[in-house]
Amino acid sequence: MSELIYAGSLKTLEDEGAKVIKGGSHAIAVFVYEKQVYAVDNRCPHMGFPLHTGSLCDGILTCHWHHARFDIKSGGTLDPWADDVPTYPVEINGDEVWVYPVPFNKVTIEKLRQRLRDGLEQNISLVIAKSVVGLMEAGFPATEIAKIGVEFGTTHRRSGWGSGLTILTAMTNVLPKLDKTGQVLALFQGLVHVARESSGMGTRFLLGSLPVSNEKNTQSFEQLSEWYRHCVEVRDSQGAERVLLTAVQSGFSDEQLADMMMTAVTDHFYVNTGHTLDFHNKAFEILNQIGIEHRSYVLSSLLPGIGDVSRSEESHSWQSPVNLVKPLKEAFRELPDILADDTSRGDAGIDEPALVEQILSDDPIKTVNMMMDALKNGVTPSRLAQLVTLAAADRISRFHVQNDFRDWITVLHTFTHAHAVHESLRRSATPELTRAVFHGAMSVYLDRFLNTPSARRPEPKDVETEPQSPSELLEMMNQQQQVAESARWVVNYLARGGDKSELFNTLGHALLREDAEFHSFQMYEAAMVEHDHWEKEDSELARYSQESLILAVTRYLAGHAPTAREMPHTAQIAMRLHRGEKLFQDD
Structure with missing residues (x-):
């Protein structure tokens, strides 16, 4: 049990107005307002600025850095981008003021989950970042974090599944390729894209299944599949949704549902330049990770766009x-x-x-x-x-x-x-x-x-020397137009026996340190997955294929770097705040 911390005499505090005391690993600000004593975490929950330098007026404590406002009693913020500030119990013994260094409003897993939902709803990147960092550091499963984003994205975007949910799914798939920082960045990027894409897009309400009450009035899977196929053919998204939800409610397997939906998608050629089929695949991939109980919302989210797709034939x-x-x-x-x-x-x-x-x-x-x-x-x-x-x-x-x-x-x-x-x-x-x-x-x-012309496949050089440090590739991609140079670097790295797991983590960071565009996320994930399939084989073609996939993703990422890097900077702020670093001071 934590011991009380002496804050000083009541008279001294009244004279000073605010005082900072040591509370465990951080500082606590003690204020006297209208003859009452209040204690709050001295770090502004927004970006860590010391609150004892702020202003206290009308019961509102205002941080002077970004003007975040807090109720001095509860610690609640009036600004949704700032988070609530922890408050601490105060005891007054005669003229002595004591603070109990365990906050009233402890940070819990449930609070972090709710804060993540808040960040998604308000489309606030820093709130999303801090929530992801807090949850990951607390050992909360990454797939459960992704699930929150999927639930939000499939509900609060009237036009259904889009690039945001695809990015989130792709990044969830590649988490094993990344170190812990990379995993935080991957989830953060995916969730931010979901939030941005859903912002102001309206809530999607399910139409509901057909009024099936028992086996006698339930259509066969074959009949439902035929209806669904026809609805997609004539671009009837509402009819397709009711049929799909009926199939889900009837308990048909994911494999059956996939067959039904993929048949309709492939009735036409290379629909929507491949995005429609890719979105369908990603929806089934994320269901495999978050559970079949989400089938209704996840699968039906694929349907709003079917009325406006191109058919390549x-x-x-x-x-x-x-x-x-x-x-x-x-x-x-x-x-x-x-x-x-x-x-x-x-x-x-x-x-x-x-x-x-x-x-x-x-x-x-x-x-x-x-x-x-x-x-x-x-x-x-x-x-x-x-x-x-x-x-x-x-x-x-x-x-x-x-x-x-x-x-x-x-x-x-x-x-x-x-x-x-x-x-x-x-x-x-x-x-x-x-x-x-x-x-x-x-x-x-x-x-x-x-x-035409075709870029030449680089030939390895100096293969007897030690492999280069993967950090060299990141440094190279700090400059534009390093496509050929990056390809040569990676071919030499592989020929010299460089560690592939380190390379894949580095390529992941090359992606995640950028304000990457949708297709770059697709490129990285698809290349990693396809590489792993070929790695299970021992043949000349398998070795060639692995190198081709690594070359492809390296060249693509190099061709799209660098960017302004605003999003990863936001994530870095969240990680530094979690470590207790002082952002307001010079390095």
Whole structure:
């Protein structure tokens, strides 16, 4: 039990107005106001400025740094960006004033969780940062922190799932790649993007399921799937939502729901430049981490946007000068029969490197035929998707900086779509979803001019020397136009036996120290996940693939750095405050 701390005589305090005493590891400010004595933490909860230098008037203590205002009795703030200040019990013994150094309003896990919700609701980055730091330092599970963001984002954005929730999911997926500081930054960035995207966007209310009361008036899964598919086809988001919620309420599995939803998404080609399928994949990924009880809100959040998506088969580039639509539709008619024959699936003896090079070629019809032959010869849809994803990564690793800067995103879209298809097929392989593998391959074909000229793959040098320090890469990315230099650095690092886990953490920090744009988060996460799949194999192609993915993410991140770095600066403030550092003093 903490002992009382002597604050001084009542008369002395009245004369001084405010006094600072030592309270454990920090200072406590003692004030006399209207003949009453009050004690508060001397650190302003906003940014740590000493409150004893503030003004006390009309029962309001005002910090002079950012003018945060606090009720001197309760410690509650009038400014939502400032947090409440801890207050302490005071005992007066005759003329002696004593302070008990344990606050009335202790910081608890529940208070930090609520404060995180407050930060999301008010879209206040510093409040979000301090909440994440506090929760992580208290050992609160990272997935539970992400869950708070998902619950908020799927409820308080009328237009549904967007880039914010995708970033949050992607960053949750890569937490094992990062050190503790990186994990804080990853969650913070994801949550801030959710808050920004939801700000002023209105609350989304569920329509509810169909009035199903028992098995007798419950439609079959097949019937619900047919209805859902039709609703998406005619861009009827409300009808699709009621059907989806009915399927959820009826207790169908995540795999069944994914099959139903992915079938509708892949009825058209490369919908919304791949974002729609990617969002669907991310929704199922986060459900796997936060629990199926969130299915109604998470999955239905994918539907508000279906009425306004592009369908690539309607675009000129998919029809001319080479008609990609017709051969694909012809191939798709064969898929059910091909995939039904799984006697040899998984034991295919095809030339996979040759298939990847074909996907990168300028002969899309031959590509379709070779991919169909691969399936007929036993290649699984997920393996075929993995090869298409590798080809898409090669487009990025070969992307030349002479291209328009915005074209980085063009090759990125193809890669993240292919990755989402791969991950989705790993959960459930259907003929309908397999169509998306071909959509991705055709997008790789259409991106071919973005490899003209093609960036050269660096050759390692001085491989006998010790690997460089990963901090060198961060220093390099402090300057613009370091794409080729960063690629050469990482190739040498790998050839010299550099530690990959350190490299991936460094690349994560290269991303998270920036005010990164949506697609950069996608790039890092997809590259990390795809790399890990290839790392499980021991082959020349697997080694090539791992290097290609590392090259792709390194070049992409280098091409988008540096930025103003405002967001990570906010997170650093929160971390320094948690450590008790004095921000108001010179370093």
